[in-house]
Amino acid sequence: MNTRLIKPVMLAAAAALTLSACATATPYAPAGPDSRYGYSEQRIDSDRYRISFSGNSVTSRDQVDMGLLLRAAELTRDNGYDWFATVNRATDRDVRLTGMRDPFYYDRYSPFWGPSWRYYRGGYWNPWRDPFGPNFDVREIERFEASSEIVMGRGAKPANDPNAFNAREVIDNLGSRVPRSM
Template sequence: MKYSLILALCGLMITTACASSPDYRPALTDDGQGYSSQVIEANRYRVTYRGDTAQTSAEVQNMALLRAAEVTMEHGGDWFEIVGDETSGDVKTQQRLADQDITTRPELRRDCGLLGCTTRGYPVDVRRSDIETETRVIYSHTLEMVIHQGPKPQGNSRAYDAVETAANLRTTID
């Protein structure tokens, strides 16, 4: 009884982990999923968000933009301007054994000696395997931004209001 309960709980945890969306969180390592921020100058920052294999390029860009808005608010800014950005993709290829068949077929063997030849049939197992190759891309988006205070200038397509941007993008990750 105890064993089946533990087994059921493990299955539930695995199913939940596979079905949930990726966490919006700080990256734990340099190449791990999540965001990181780096100070370049007093009001200039570099923000990077690295996704996982389930996230699209657009989702990763939104996560980086959300982090830029948060950094702006954390440092007392009202709006930020993107002065540089780059998206890159890291291709991961994985191979696995997809299908394996074992069939038995007869093999005839002829043995000859002094008194003549004998032919016998022996069963032989034949294995056939298919290998599936899966290629996934892990996207990373880096923004270089400058934090500003006061009202956001009109007509600058690279300027974002921090509060509005964060509010709008948070709805896409919940």
């Protein structure tokens, strides 16, 4: 085997692993001083909590919503209750556009000629050209945060309340679908 090829291949593999570690969904873990992403809760009353789950830019809305419901179910179970109902549940979407000028073309050509801009959205780059604007790449960064106040109860959950959940069923159904921290 050619030993001159082994080092570049190993370096490329290490770089790919490093980059893939940076691009992972928010794990199910408490948010804290090291990361603002994850779940947090605040006790309001003996049977009431305010809960939130914040995801990074590669965490889908579904994952954020599942993280919120799973945390609510775990708090309900850990406090000795059987069911919880969500009150004022909301999922917020934060979208930011980031752009960077192309340093080679920006100062060297008129605004009427230059390379096309590219716009990243939905997992792919779209060609985009504005003859009167600067030349740069634009990327849309999307993050979700779900929050809810929950009320916990004992016994059978209210039958006619669509916002009431059986805590054990939520844990059984969502527990394996939510990525955990390593």
